[in-house]
Amino acid sequence: MSSSFKKLHFSLTTEALSFAKTPSSKKSTLTKLAHIRAAEKVEEKSFGSSHVMQVIYMDDAGGSQTAYLQCKCVNELNQWLSALRKVSINNTGLLGSYHPGVFRGDKWSCCHQRDKTDLGCDKTRSRVTLQEWNDPLDHDLEAQLIYRHLLGVEATLREKHRQLSAGPEAGPVLTGPGGAPEDPLAQLLQVLQDLREAHRSNPAGSPPLEPSHVLELQT
Structure with missing residues (x-):
């Protein structure tokens, strides 16, 4: 699964989460901040890294989509989780639960549920921001x-x-x-x-x- 990652440069502005191949490339909008439904950690066994997070958002058609972002370290991971949660904390449609794993084959790796649209097996932490993390800061x-x-x-x-x-x-x-x-x-x-x-x-x-x-x- 790790080989499916693409190296991209992500930017979080006051309006959207965007990405590009390089910092100077023209950026494409991944999602508007108002469409974010959750920003959560992904369990280590999913991609073999403890520094992966997921952004669950609604696409233009109203469907639920998930983007997986791999960070360099725990400090960067926590900064991104904190920032995304702060800009989306008042969004309508925030999720109360999510899957910390990935849907692989015919089931979720975390809880083994076979329904891909299942609401989730763990509670989201939309109000947990950087000040509340116990991990050491940079x-x-x-x-x-x-x-x-x-x-x-x-x-x-x-x-x-x-x-x-x-x-x-x-x-x-x-x-x-x-x-x-x-x-x-x-x-x-x-x-x-x-x-x-x-x-x-x-x-x-x-x-x-x-x-x-x-x-x-x-x-």
């Missing part, structure tokens, strides 16, 4: 996401710091050991400046995140 990626978020609100932080510093109750700037400011906001701005300098001195660092994509996956 700390480098999480730190990078936080850094990019701080860059986006830096102007607001500096304006707030300016207002507080110029307020009627503003006093002399207190410094700790080594001359570092004790004001928490000033400390945060200083750390952000240090991080910016570190990124400038490391041209081989991570490229900017594509703003039009919520998430991308090569599978």
Whole structure:
């Protein structure tokens, strides 16, 4: 079954789940987010990998379809499950159950039911998102996401710091050991400046995140 996988580049935007042969290729829409009915893990024995997920969705004719996506690691798998569940959590027609296996031959590999249209033998987890997973996160990626978020609100932080510093109750700037400011906001701005300098001195660092994509996956 693993040989049937095709290497594709998936993109999750605010409107649809799309795919293409390469990141620069013209993308084809796999499904609109409003048509997603479930995003769940696939049991390891189905494809010989514990990093496979399935997206159950309705096609244009109203029929139920399933796409299987193989992720590189558990962190990527959980990020995709979390993202897809968040964008579809208010969809009508969400499934309450699903098959964690695949329909192979004449039966489901998980429960051995012979009806391919059977509703499922396990409960879906549409409200379980990344914050509730116990699997270890990619700390480098999480730190990078936080850094990019701080860059986006830096102007607001500096304006707030300016207002507080110029307020009627503003006093002399207190410094700790080594001359570092004790004001928490000033400390945060200083750390952000240090991080910016570190990124400038490391041209081989991570490229900017594509703003039009919520998430991308090569599978």
